[in-house]
Amino acid sequence: MKSFLGSGLASGLALALLAGTPALAQATRDPAQIQSGTYAVDPGHTQVGWRVSHMGFSNYAGGFSDVSGSLTLDPKNPAASKLSIKVPVASVTTTSAKLTGELKGDQWLDAGKYPDMTFVSTKVAPAGKDHAKVTGDLTLHGVTKPVTLDVTLVGAGANPLSKKYTVGFEATGTLKRSEFGVKTYVPLIGDELHLTIAGAFERQD
Known part of the structure; x- marks a missing residue:
């Protein structure tokens, strides 16, 4: 009897826990199923990383946060899609507090004078079912030059x-x-x- 009760209690507890757990996201990588429209950056789940060679000994990496921007997406006509991103330069971070401070200074990124890095697309060229080459104007340190990004669709769907x-x-x-x-x-x-x-971009109603 104790074994039966214990088993029943465990099963009931498991069902209760499962009932309170959000369903897994049903994400798709099929562009034909993605909703068109205007999207805004989800800053809490968007990351910008960077990497440079450190004296040829290692590849040193860091990042930026607090990203904002918008995406106009048309899966039926990908070439008509548009992307705009703004990255606060002062959000730069590394594993060294000293280096992080130096990177914000005028010998490097000069965040006080040039507070933002931006990218505004000028051309979207599909390169396969879930890939595209996105060319745009990248502005950094007061200078604007064309840069092409290789873009891969990760997935789309309702966030549970x-x-x-x-x-x-x-x-x-x-x-x-x-x-x-x-x-x-x-x-x-x-x-x-x-x-x-x-x-990560959230569709705007």
Whole structure:
């Protein structure tokens, strides 16, 4: 009898716990199923990472946060889609508090004078079912130059927690920081800056 009661209690507890657990997200990677419309960056779940060579010994990485921006998405006509991203330069972070402070200063990113890094798309070229080449104007350190991002669809669907329809992409690209006026320690510290954007966008009603 005790065994039966114990088993029944455990089963009931398990069912109660499952009932209180949000359903898993039903995300799709099929562009044909994605909702068109205007989307806004979900800043809490969007990350911008960067990586440079450190004296040829290692690839040193850091990131930015508090990203904002918008996406106009038309899955039936991807070339008509538009992307705009703004990244506060002062949000830069590394594993070294000293280096993080230096990067914000006028020898590097000069966040006081140039507070934002922005990217505004000028062309979207589909490159397969769930890939695209997105070219745009990237502004950093007061300089604007064209940069092309390789963009991959991660997934889209209703967020089971917020209930908001969300679409996510990963974008990668490379730029030469010296071309944007950030020349400190080149070539000792790598000129090539590798960017990775893990972007989540919520559909606006």
